[in-house]
Amino acid sequence: MPNDSLTVTDNRTGKNYELEVKNGTISAMELRQIKISDDDFGLMSYDPAYKNTASTESRITFIDGAKGILRYRGYPIEQLAEQSSFLEVSYLLQNGELPSRRQLEEFTHNITYHTMVHENIRELIDAFRYDAHPMGILLSTVGAMSTFYPDARDIESAENRRLQSYRLIAKMPTLAAYAYRHRRGLPYVYPDNDLSYAGNFLNMLFCMTERRYTPNPVVEKALDVLFILHADHEQNCSASAMRAVGSSHVDPFSSLAAATAALYGPLHGGANEAVIRMLNEIGSKSKIPEFIRRAKEGESRLMGFGHRVYKNYDPRAQVIKKLAYQVFDAVGKNPLIDLALELERIALEDEYFVKRKLYPNVDFYSGLIYQSMGLPMDLFPVIFAIGRTPGWLSQWEEMLTDPAQKIARPRQVYLGEGERKYVPVSER
Numbered sequence: 038m039p040n041d042s043l044t045v046t047d048n049r050t051g052k053n054y055e056l057e058v059k060n061g062t063i064s065a066m067e068l069r070q071i072k073i074s075d076d077d078f079g080l081m082s083y084d085p086a087y088k089n090t091a092s093t094e095s096r097i098t099f100i101d102g103a104k105g106i107l108r109y110r111g112y113p114i115e116q117l118a119e120q121s122s123f124l125e126v127s128y129l130l131q132n133g134e135l136p137s138r139r140q141l142e143e144f145t146h147n148i149t150y151h152t153m154v155h156e157n158i159r160e161l162i163d164a165f166r167y168d169a170h171p172m173g174i175l176l177s178t179v180g181a182m183s184t185f186y187p188d189a190r191d192i193e194s195a196e197n198r199r200l201q202s203y204r205l206i207a208k209m210p211t212l213a214a215y216a217y218r219h220r221r222g223l224p225y226v227y228p229d230n231d232l233s234y235a236g237n238f239l240n241m242l243f244c245m246t247e248r249r250y251t252p253n254p255v256v257e258k259a260l261d262v263l264f265i266l267h268a269d270h271e272q273n274c275s276a277s278a279m280r281a282v283g284s285s286h287v288d289p290f291s292s293l294a295a296a297t298a299a300l301y302g303p304l305h306g307g308a309n310e311a312v313i314r315m316l317n318e319i320g321s322k323s324k325i326p327e328f329i330r331r332a333k334e335g336e337s338r339l340m341g342f343g344h345r346v347y348k349n350y351d352p353r354a355q356v357i358k359k360l361a362y363q364v365f366d367a368v369g370k371n372p373l374i375d376l377a378l379e380l381e382r383i384a385l386e387d388e389y390f391v392k393r394k395l396y397p398n399v400d401f402y403s404g405l406i407y408q409s410m411g412l413p414m415d416l417f418p419v420i421f422a423i424g425r426t427p428g429w430l431s432q433w434e435e436m437l438t439d440p441a442q443k444i445a446r447p448r449q450v451y452l453g454e455g456e457r458k459y460v461p462v463s464e465r
């Protein structure tokens with residue numbers, strides 16, 4: 038009997054089965070041979086929310102949730118945040134290796150020269166209500182872009198996929214900034230290709246009457262780091278949406294709209310916005326114990342705390358906490374930081390949070406930085422979406438080029454009614 042196997046006894050039949058253990062997993066399809074009769078469908082695994090099911094093999098991002106480790110293509114997130122740039126990380130995620138100087142220049146050029154969006158997209162944004170949530174605008178316009186690039190449907194061509202990736206990474210900040218300007222009733226600002234990726238985004242957000250916008254270098258650098266920290270997080274809800282929708286072989290703009298929609302939810306990318314609302318609601322340090330009591334009793338959640346994968350301090354939260362002070366030094370302290378620190382201190386000493394291994398996640402401090410940069414709350418998940426775009430695209434590429442992948446189509450355990458006869462409405 039090989040060591041790397043699992044012996045299963047089906048007590049219903051007394052039969053034994055040998056299942057191969059590979060990379061710490063058994064194949065769910067192997068369970069299908071376990072039957073009580075010839076016409077039995079075979080055993081399935083039941084795993085709502087995929088809590089213990091690997092949906093893919095991946096070589097992109099490694100997380101050790103217990104130890105608080107996050108690596109992109111093997112490189113620790115702390116080193117990338119400290120020494121790399123967002124575009125270099127985007128290249129790394131997509132290509133598996135850090136670029137040479139020439140490759141980085143070429144990549145940066147390709148992103149920089151795809152930042153413009155069709156004027157009809159601008160008009161489309163004009164059609165949204167004045168108070169439309171920018172995340173709603175972003176997911177709609179990114180989806181709409183599929184109609185502007187019908188060539189994107191050719192997902193079989195690696196070269197074509199690369200071109201669409203450039204377009205998406207380049208245009209997400211433009212769409213995001215347009216959504217913000219629409220919200221503010223301000224004229225749209227066209228991309229400035231002389232600025233960095235983050236600098237240009239700040240330009241499109243904040244340029245007013247000046248001839249040339251010069252971003253604050255500390256804010257520009259901090260935004261670039263924030264993009265790096267958000268660039269990928271393996272099989273999270275939005276990456277899974279990107280993969281699942283992309284597995285139907287729809288174009289990447291449509292898949293990315295689905296991923297953006299997944300990120301919109303308050304349990305995912307919307308949490309940083311929820312953290313600020315929570316801190317505002319708490320209002321003062323004296324009210325923290327009462328809030329903690331309510332969170333423990335399930336009446337509310339401590340937003341920015343807890344994670345499906347991290348059962349330790351989220352390494353991104355560590356970097357962000359340091360970054361927050363650099364930004365505060367440059368643009369002024371966010372008064373909510375003291376409340377956040379005290380809330381973290383109290384929660385980390387509380388048995389409820391300790392026992393459940395609930396630590397601050399990436400969203401606990403990121404909102405405070407965005408807020409001090411002058412960004413409104415509903416733009417926070419939009420910034421997350423810009424940062425996550427190369428990750429989504431890398432996951433999509435890996436899914437499409439993996440021969441083991443097919444259209445995503447989970448099974449169910451049907452517990453509904455058996456067959457019954459239709460009753461006309463007049464007889465009901």
Ligand code: ACO
Pocket residue numbers: 303304305306308332333337338339340341342343344345346393395398399400
């Ligand atoms: N506040 C209070 N209690 C919590 C919290 C929280 N933030 N998070 C989890 N718990 C409790 C749950 O009530 C549960 O307790 P129980 O065992 O007594 O029932 C236990 O901890 C386990 O929680 P689950 O909800 O089962 O954990 P899950 O892995 O499903 O959820 C999630 C993870 C969604 C992130 C959750 O911790 C949460 O809602 N956190 C707040 C929202 C948030 O910050 N989201 C951002 C996540 S990071 C990202 O997407 C970028």
